[in-house]
Amino acid sequence: MTHFLVTGVSGLLGLNFALAVDGKKHQVTGVANTAPLTWATFKNVEAELTRPGAIDDLIDTHKPEVILHCAALANVDACENDPALARQVNAELPGAIAEVSRKHSVRMIHISTDAVFDGSRGNYREDDETNPLSVYAKTKLEGERAVLAANSDALITRVNFYGWSAAGNRSLAENFVTRLSAGKEMMGFTDILFCPMNILDLSALLVEVSSLNLRGIYHMVGPEAMSKYEFGRRIAEKFGFDPALIKPVSVNDSGLKAARSPNLTLSTEKLRAALGRDLPDFAGGLQKFYDQYRRGYPEYIKSLA
């Protein structure tokens, strides 16, 4: 059994990880901040993690074996509006947590992003040159560097995932479902490529790597590259919605504030070599997303907020 301290447990990844992992051979203590859970099946507490001493206190009190650091300012346009907060949360906080984790000999897994690359090429490997375009991406890259400088044993995973959230709108996939199920049109970018991974598949991989002796940066994204438009079409087809409701558009016509990298596809060869097998496929991940929908999981997860 491994005891995980999960930061950002009110967020998309942290909450799904906690629900998937706690009580199934492992234990989770979740940390929320401004949006505490109203109830949960796992232990959860509240903490403003940028408060000096907050992480020390959490480790002293809960004695986790692994810190899974999911907390971030993950809204790309919010980062553009408040670069100082983005730097504090996405760059300085991970470094501080890495420092404390080293001091207490607690394993740290830090969640980073595919957006550290400018997307001019795609299929990036871990040691390829980074060139983040937005405040979000720049501060996340600074966070990676701060983690490695403070704790060279830390594991950094660059991810891209989808799933259901307590807020109901944290994931592109659930936004597609919300609009298409109501018969409403939705834009799908044809010129942004990425490798989405189901959040349950990602959670299982994070548990698996927590007990392996991996350190440094690993790419942990889905094995199939597609445009955001194609992603929407695949969701529509799986759920039985009208795929024609998804309108193919260019990101250049979207009016989004922050610059987006056009090709966020990553090579996962390093991770596959470490695991000795392939990563879960896209169709299986999409089926899990659909099965959760059929079972009422979106309503269940919203009831925790």
Ligand SMILES: NC(=O)c1ccc[n+]([C@@H]2O[C@H](COP(=O)([O-])OP(=O)(O)OC[C@H]3O[C@@H](n4cnc5c(N)ncnc54)[C@H](OP(=O)(O)O)[C@@H]3O)[C@@H](O)[C@H]2O)c1
């Ligand atoms: N979503 C994606 O597709 C995607 C893609 C690539 C990488 N990532 C990365 O994956 C990780 C998880 O993202 P997500 O989508 O799950 O994020 P999210 O839904 O926006 O959740 C962010 C979490 O961080 C917490 N948080 C923020 N500032 C905090 C602070 N000062 N102290 C304590 N907690 C704080 C929030 O707590 P409260 O809400 O309670 O305040 C919330 O639980 C992030 O590192 C993100 O950069 C996400």
